[in-house]
Amino acid sequence: DTGVSQDPRHKITKRGQNVTFRCDPISEHNRLYWYRQTLGQGPEFLTYFQNEAQLEKSRLLSDRFSAERPKGSFSTLEIQRTEQGDSAMYLCASSLAEAGRGYEQYFGPGTRLTVT
């Protein structure tokens, strides 16, 4: 069990550029979540996948944001035309959908995005 990994750990981009983040969940986990954490706040839910299906998107996820999870393995989160307000830590988590075990989410180290 190598844990949830995210890449890159840090990203600095200029306003208007597109960025893409990757998340590799724990290998047997079929549920994957994206959260966003701004300075001084707790993480806020963005979206959720069960296997390759994206089942819920938060209102925080504007149409500039898109997430995918091809083949139900790793996931990518893309932000188009970045804005300074997108600066945040983007956290990925995964969990196993199994009776009595489907409720613990394990988080990756996050990708810190700075938009200049």
Add this chain to the structure above:
Amino acid sequence: AQSVTQPDIHITVSEGASLELRCNYSYGATPYLFWYVQSPGQGLQLLLKYFSGDTLVQGIKGFEAEFKRSQSSFNLRKPSVHWSDAAEYFCAVGTFSGGYNKLIFGAGTRLAVHP
């Protein structure tokens, strides 16, 4: 609407002193409750969880938490704090809907430990 309140933004304790971090939640059904810890620049590590059963739950690193339904609280405690416990602590409620568990977090409590 579901919510989590952590009333203390910042707490400072001396090493060896006891600790209690407060958490109040608002949720219509039986909650799934969690405490996570976040060190600077890091992701979240699960300290402990409550799903059902015994209302006093034990976690890692010597932490425990008590679920009190009547007070809608899930306070985190540690009898003797170590300098390495300095971090930010987040309480979360799992909103189990549609067959999965979306977490709603409080704003966090930053813990400083004096030697």
